[in-house]
Amino acid sequence: MAVILHRRGLFPFRAPAASPSAVRKHEGGFRRSRATRALALGAALVSLGVLAACDGSPSSSPSGSNSAAAAVAEIPASTVVPGASAATGYGSTATAATPVPGGVLHFGVLDAPAVIDPHEASSYPESIIADNITDKLTWQDPVSGKLYPWLATSWSYNSSLTRFTFQLRHGVTFSNGQPFNAAAVKANFDQDAFGDAKLQITPDPTHWTGYIGTLTPNPYEVIVEFSKPNAGFLTFSSFSGDNDPGFVANKTLESTKTQRLIPANVIGTGPFIVKSFTYQQNVVLVRRAGYNWAPAPLAHDGAAYLNEVDIETIPEASVRTGALEAGQLQATLDVAPTDEASLRSAGYQILYQPIGGQNIAFSLNADLFPTSDIDVRKAIIQGWNRAALFGPVLSSSYRAAWSVLAPNVPGYASFENSALRYDPTAAEALLNSDGWKVGNGGYRYKDGKELTVKLLGINNLAPNQSAYELMQEQLKQVGINVELSVLPIPDFEAQEAVAQTTWNGIAGNTSRDDPSVLWQADSPAVGNGSYVQPSSPEYQPLVNILQQVQSTLDPAARAAATAQAQNLLIAQYALVDPVYVPSQVIAADQDVHGIVFDAQSRNLFYDAWIGK
């Protein structure tokens, strides 16, 4: 419907531009008549349609990895404090000079947070709120992937990776005074995993796969038990993406979903507290006095520097940058790739970090013609040039996807010079020998059927549409007709339900800085993004290797299994067509310091301060 018609609209305002014509239509008949009324009622419904069209906006999404941003701060190296790299790795703001406490950071974001309950967090701004008001058991370094103690001082696990034991830090309290202890951990984990129908809290079976329960042998020790190996759980204890496992007080856990919209009911142990929440306007976080349990890799101890963080929702891109330049904001997320250069030359810091997890990539449908043909899949993967995205579509804040995993995920393997090397000649040779001959319009045909590949994407990240169009254009050169639909999230979800029989490839990304993300998204026994059928030769090897990834924490063994899994997915079975590594990008005033990107490229304001 209207939504589909406007699927190509990446910008929120393209669609409403239609409204003047709707108005014009009504200019004629002002005489009061039945027809006029019908028209006017029509106008009301049309305006509904117009509104529907608005959702071409890149925001509006409950998606986990909305507009990712991220990585490497382009600041003079001299301003980076040596040693801060453990925490701030890629890209936090400059931390030179002596931090100045106090002040308010006005921070622009595209998406309006719909909820402030950390466990329900899903969009990027929701994750940011969750991250700053809660703490996790562990802290993951965004570069090395290494875990550091946070609310857990140490941990251990059994060899089958079904029991994880954490020793808890003493002296931690929630902001309402409730002590943080083993009972609090158990209550949080139980509700995360199982949900609570009475409170309208949905379960999270993905991250908590096989969760049996949490034992509390003493007030400062928890044992988390699973029915099957869950290697990914260890880093999940630090996770900052969707369904954030940060801890909330009993008062929050006992509140309904509706009650959790009230800041007073959302209580964490973190360095900030939600002060106010005005839907579609802003969320104000206020510093918590007495906070003293930040993870060691962060730059300081004690309470946060900033008095307040005002997270302002600003849907329109030019208004975000304009408000930054006008001094209404000190920093803004969701900077369009095309705005980066001018902001940088105007003296703003551009801070970014690639998002750890599975890249923006098409999972090719192995159960649907013509992508059921491995030669077609290989030709797609080899037939376009990922490096060509830089310039027309992506800025230097993004990375080329030389694997299905982002480069900072432990176990990453690059296929830049092998399976993902741009080789149109090889792609054409594959198709020729497979019987696909070039016919009318330059596209290939076999047995009278055109080589048409239907691909589905989400418009939640600004570069998606243009990136896919570039791929489409280049694949046309080798004779593949790509039919592309880039939809808003709800429409995408609707299509996802019928994808197995409709779409040759679906693109998305998944934030999770752990190789288990492959198991989660690509194992035929779990997410099965490529619809690999049990009868097909790819099925068992993939299930086995991804189960290995999920069943070992020995670094060498896990890296080997992860590399092998990527090799199967990309080189051998050609089931995934990586497109690009998404980033979260921030533009900030020069005097803003210490904004940290964590392992999922969500931002922590704990170390942040504003200089003079």
Added chain:
Amino acid sequence: MSWSRYAAAKVGRALFVIWAAYSLSFALLYLIPVKAVDLLFDPQELLTISNATKQQVAAEYGFNKPALVQYGDRLWAALHGNFGTSVQTGAPVWKAIEEVLPPTLVLAAAALVLALAISFGIAFFASNSRHPWLVNLVETLPSATVSVPVFLIGLIAIQVFSFDLHWFPPLGDQGFGSLVLPTFTLAIPVAGPISQLLVNSFQRELSAPYVTTSLAKGGTRSWVIRREVFRNASLPALTIAGITFGNILAGAVITETIFSRTGLGRLTQTAVGTKDIPVIQGIVVLTAGLYAITNLVVDFLYPILDPRLKARIAAG
């Protein structure tokens, strides 16, 4: 037609409009191929959520019942003022709407006042000026205002008056200053149809015999316009109250988005964008209700303002 039959017919029609809008929105939303339960989960994880889990959650929300039963349940609850809770936020629908309604009402009222002032200004000027080129120029304004996209007006206004001149804040809802640019942006497209109508009806009235009579009696053109033409020419403006209402609502979506204001327009956009069915239905019923009431008021005002119609109704 007596007064009571007239009233019953008009009220009945208003109620029908509200019911029809509700039912139509329900039907439309059911035609959209989204499973309501899917929207409750993170899209990244949707493929990994088991059907058993989905069914359990669907049952909790009542999404598993047949569409007609859901329609009946919801309509019955809606009749009792209960539109359910937002799928996105978990807030009760009426509460979500109540929270965003005041800023939109303030904006809409301010824009309507400004739009009327602009419209009458244009009509008065176009009828009163003796310079044909100026009249021509002014007469093109109404169509110009509806031809320029609202978002463009808003973006230019924000760039010039906020970012360049620093006269008004570009964001949010912080008192009078932050209302100026959104009001201006919203008033322009709303003024379009009204001023178009007024220009036409001023011209029609000016060629009416009573004007010729007044002028012959020695009234100046400006006096005649102010004292006699004004009232007669204004009446037809009431007839497009419904269209004006629709324009304001559609314009509010864009205006509130550009100026990062919370409001009914933004809520509507988000609800439609996220297929938040309970919220959409609440908004549809609210707007249909306001629309129906607007027209009802016009229906009852009209005979009072226009003696001819009054006589016709009384004569039955």
